[in-house]
Amino acid sequence: MSTSIRYLLFDLGGTLMHSRSDWQPIHKQADEALAASLLQSRIELDPKLFRARLSQYYEQRDKDFYETTYHLVLSELLTELNHAEVPEVVIRSALNALYKVTQSNWQIESDAIETFEKLRSEGYKLGIFSNAGDDKDVQELIDSFGIRHYFDFVLTSAASYYRKPHHRAFEIALAHWNALPEESAMIGDSLEADILGANQMDMTSIWITRRAAFTNELLHRIKPDFSIRKLPELFPVLSLLSGSFG
Numbered sequence: 001m002s003t004s005i006r007y008l009l010f011d012l013g014g015t016l017m018h019s020r021s022d023w024q025p026i027h028k029q030a031d032e033a034l035a036a037s038l039l040q041s042r043i044e045l046d047p048k049l050f051r052a053r054l055s056q057y058y059e060q061r062d063k064d065f066y067e068t069t070y071h072l073v074l075s076e077l078l079t080e081l082n083h084a085e086v087p088e089v090v091i092r093s094a095l096n097a098l099y100k101v102t103q104s105n106w107q108i109e110s111d112a113i114e115t116f117e118k119l120r121s122e123g124y125k126l127g128i129f130s131n132a133g134d135d136k137d138v139q140e141l142i143d144s145f146g147i148r149h150y151f152d153f154v155l156t157s158a159a160s161y162y163r164k165p166h167h168r169a170f171e172i173a174l175a176h177w178n179a180l181p182e183e184s185a186m187i188g189d190s191l192e193a194d195i196l197g198a199n200q201m202d203m204t205s206i207w208i209t210r211r212a213a214f215t216n217e218l219l220h221r222i223k224p225d226f227s228i229r230k231l232p233e234l235f236p237v238l239s240l241l242s243g244s245f246g
Contacts, residue, residue: 005204005241007179008119008234009170011188012130012138014211016231017106017145027051030101034074037097041090043083053077057133065166067157070095070133099137108145115231116150124238128154129173131193135159152176164190165197174201185241187234189213191222199223206237 010016019026031047038045057073071091078086119126128151132138135158142148153176162168174184185204188194189212198205199222207224208231226237 004243005183005185005238006123007125007127007174007177007184009127009129009173009184009186009203011164011186011190011194012128012132012141013106014189015109015187015194015208016112016128016147017108017141018211020105020107023105026102026105030098033101034094034098037094038078038090040093041086043078043086043090045078045081050074050077061163065163065169067131067133067161067163069158070098073133095134095137099134099140103137103141103144106141108147109231111231112145113147115234116147118235120150122238125177125179126151127173127176129160129164129169130154130156131163132156132158164188164193165200167197167201170197170201170203185238191218191224195224196222199225204241206234 028047031051034050035045035047053073054070057068061068074091074094075086078084078091116126128142130138135156138156138158139154142151142154148154153173155173155176157163157169160169160172162172164170170181170186174181177184181201181203185206186194186198187206187208188198189208189210191207191212191214195205195207205224205226207227208229209227210229228234228237
């Protein structure tokens with residue numbers, strides 16, 4: 001590769017952070033918190049109905065790679081249930097209650113901070129693009145981990161409208177740096193979102209496998225440029241790409 005990699009775009013969930021425990025009971029608790037918040041405004045919502053609607057939303061967004069957001073999903077559901085024109089503050093408060101529960105289940109990877117510090121000391125530019133249904137949730141997670149200062153930007157599909165692997169998601173990220181694809185690498189755990197999207201953009205794709213969920217079919221169809229198990233393994237890869245490995 002003739003152009004050195006200067007810009008590193010990271011995924012968030014499964015790459016820089018991981019869940020502490022199984023999500024099913026966490027989601028149940030979170031949905032109940034959302035319903036309890038709505039009830040304070042005399043709006044009754046069955047938590048199971050909300051989760052069922054989210055499942056439909058997940059299915060659609062994984063087909064067209066457009067981000068609808070949790071906010072819109074909840075607002076449309078309440079409208080269908082004859083709760084028209086629910087104030088913004090009520091919807092936001094309900095989502096805040098939900099995310100207060102889910103955020104407690106996320107933990108930053110133990111090797112993340114040392115990796116960021118070394119990457120920045122070596123002159124790399126770092127950014128995050130997370131496929132996420134709520135921008136505020138992600139921004140709060142970044143601040144709770146105390147890692148914002150390592151990154152030039154933290155982007156989400158909720159704020160950008162497009163989800164990885166849609167090419168616009170990557171174009172929006174690279175535009176923040178005014179960077180070319182060949183100067184950039186995508187680091188993520190999802191073959192379908194991170195690796196496929198980077199490959200389609202002619203970015204270097206680096207697959208981190210320790211949290212990765214995949215099938216043999218996916219692995220046969222989507223080929224990362226490099227595979228690593230944990231974050232510090234980025235350094236020999238980046239040395240190789242710079243031509244100084246050996």
